[in-house]
Each structure stands twice: as structure tokens, then as C-alpha cells.
Amino acid sequence: MHLLHDPNAPRADEIGFEDFLKVDIRVGTIVAAEEFPEARKPSLKLRIDFGPAIGIKRSCAQIAALYRPDALLGRQVAAVVNFPPRQIGPALSEVLTLGFADGEGRVVLFQPDQHVPDGARLF
Template identity: 55%
Template sequence: MTTISWDDFEKIELRVGRIIKAEPFPEARKPAYKLQVDFGPEIGLRKSSAQITRLYAMDELVGKLVVAVINFPPKQIGPFRSECLVTGFPDEQGHVALCVPDRPVPLGSRLF
């Protein structure tokens, strides 16, 4: 494990957003969805590719709050340009469970 400074941690913009759209991403090498996430009026909408197909159906994702890194540079994933990284944890089988707040919080709230 690499130790980082508090200044390093403060550079990471982990923000809460609400998934407003989930679509199939058949061009992805590994099964994934294309997500559109609303981070509120200050940040706006961002797109993300998420490999969460094993634990989540598309229809249950819409409306879900998620935690995402919003200050990585955009990443081209096949024909799709991902603008944020939705976070999650692998379970025992390696399937990704989303990192979510356990209470409602304002869109765009920063993780401290």
C-alpha cells in the first residue's frame, strides 16, 4: 500500500451523483453499461462506463445515488467517452457493488 499525503487526497474530487440513464454497452470488451449521471447544477451531467452488469439491472440503476471521481481526464472506451469514474467494490466473485451514500445527500456533494 502506498501512503499519500492529505494534499494528495484533497486533489481527488469524489462527488455524489444520481444515475438518470443506463444503456447497454455492447461494444465494451467486458460487460458494461453506459451511464449518464447528474451531479447537480454546478457540475452537470457526466457519462461513465461501468462494469456492474452482474449485480444490477439497467432499470434499477435509474434514480440511484452513486459516488464518482469527477476530475480524471476523459477516457475513450471504444466508441464511448467516459467523463467520470463511478466507484464500487468487488464482492467474493469479483462482481462490482456500487459505492453509495446510505442517506440522501445533495447532488454534487463532495466526499470528505
Template identity: 55%
Template sequence: MDSAPPGPATIADFDRIEVRVGTIVDAQPFPEARKPAIQLWVDFGAPIGVKRSSAQVTVHYTLEVLIGRQVLAVTNFPPRRIAGFESEVLVLGLPDADSAVVLLRPDLPVPNGGRMF
């Protein structure tokens, strides 16, 4: 999964990507997805509100464990249609030793909508 690192980025490049924190308020099975996935509804607070995401997080997470969990997500990518479901944000994670997704989240509770800096 690792590849050669891209060239240097500028602070302007970093500033263009909005990574914000939100709380998962609903999680549903997504049997239509090509790879095992879960549909997530993430509350980013005002003014962003609740956004949807499809996430391949079925190895480490159940629907019940996901609800109430804070996660980090890119909120300013254009939406993508995945098996008929509009994914509006990209929930962020890292691969474990077997390449299964481990979600990124803050160590302590923080207000929804906070932007990573």
C-alpha cells in the same frame, strides 16, 4: 484483486481527488465494450451537470434498477474513450466475494454534487 497497499498518502493527495455524489438519470446497454458494461449518465447538479461513465456493473444491476440511484464517482480524472464512448467520470465500487462490482452510494439521500470528505 488485492495488492500490497501503497505507501502513506498525505491529506494533500486526498484533497486532489474529487469524489462527488450524483444520481444516475439514464442507463443504456453497452454491447461494444470488451467486458460486459453499462453506459451511465450521472447528474452531479450545478455546476458539474450530467456526466457519462462506462461501468462494469452487469452482474448485480439492471438498467431499470440503476436509474434514480445515487452513486459516488471521481469527477476530476481526464475522460477516457472506451469502445468509442467517452467516459467522463469514474463511478466507484467494491468487489463482492466473486469480484463482481457493488456500487458505492450514500446511506441516505444527499444533494447531488456533494463532495466526499
């Protein structure tokens, strides 16, 4: 199991509040999702609407083990929106969609328990 997925891993190094503020985590609504068979791990390609300030961004997320593309449409998710884009095989991922590993290491999406405006920032 990867250290990031291990619930018994030691706590990460302490950071200052200023460091936390540098990570821009926003909520957005999935407006498109499709299979990503070229990925090494079971993944989907997402298009997520983060509202007018950020717009629609692409994400390659390793979530295909638990989620089907058609079931994700309209679902709100959280993502880091200020990492540089990353090439994942033939696709470009512009944001990092957030989730937690379940007991088998599959990614469970992180989402608010009530609807919030797209683009709202985590604090």
C-alpha cells in the same frame, strides 16, 4: 484476480492529505442507463447528474454483472469527477463510478446510505 479487486492485497503507498484532496469524489444521481455490448467486460453506459456545478456526466461502468439499467434510475452513486475523459471503445467516459469487488470480482456500487444533495463532495 486483479490486484485492485484482491481483498488481501497489501495496503497502497502512504499519501499526504494534500494528495487525497486532489481526488474530487462527488455524489450524483443516475438519470439514464443502457447496455454497453461493445465493452470487453460486462458494462453499462450511465448518465449521472452531479448537480448544477458539475452537471450531467457520462460513465462506462463494469457493473452489468449485478445491475440492470432500469433498476439504476434514480440511484445515487459516487464517482471521481476530475479524471480526464477516457475513450472506452465507442463511448467516452467522463467520470469514474466507484465500487468494490464482491467475492467473485463483480463490482458493487458505492453509494451513501441516506440521500445527499447531488454534487456533494466526499471528505
